[in-house]
Amino acid sequence: MKIMTAALALSLAAGSVRASVVTKDVDYEQNGVKLRGYLAYDDAKVKDGKIPGVLVVHEWWGLNDYVKQRAVQLANLGYVAFALDMYGAGVLAADPKEAGQLAGQFKDKSLMAVRAQAGLDQLLATGLVDPAKVAAIGYCFGGSTVQALAYSGAPLAGIVSFHGGLTPASADAAARNKAKFLICHGALDPSSKQEQIDAFLKSMNEGKIDYRFVIYAGAYHAFTNPESDANAERFPAMKGFVGYSPSADHRSWQDMQDFFGEIFAPAKG
16 A cells, blocks of 8 residues: 555664664566565675575555565564565555556466566575575465466475465476475455365375465454555455454464474585
């Protein structure tokens, strides 16, 4: 959304003024489309060599302050984080209809993975990241995006989808995939019917993809975003569909950290 809440503003400001945290906009292009991502890292952490990196993909609203805050949080955890831009520099949706149109241009198209790869390329181009220790996380639309990126064969150690759409893996996609999956799903999320969940899990099993599918009690769609309740009030079509869950937000973020601890662990001798 174009309007940033006071809580997010304070969080971003706090992250930016920490002595060792660097944040910056990064302009780049994909097939002539001008894009602007957001890089965040702890300067003290990269002085001794390359460290793990995390690609962050926004919700259908676009690269707004919410996802930038997530990048800062990741930097504070010791990762180089790059929040990519799927829509174009400065492009943000003002309402669900516009968001649907912006996200819809990628539905069932290879452009989703290609555009995401352009962001991954920027993360790797920083020279700060160990290319063997890279993950991608995404929210809602972004969750679907990181799945598509993994299915393309991108060099990812793992992906985390927070309340993302569930895209079953075809046999070819599973064969290309190099990533472990963590799927964080709300128990009350109406965006995925049980048959869709079953089809997704069936494809994971048949494709022999290493995955965890975690369900959070009482959580609706967009359960990690503190603005979800306000969005449900502002836009009638979203009422009963989205909702913020502090417990699911906290638990899924901790589950992500545990997952990173596994996929980024030093190789055993």
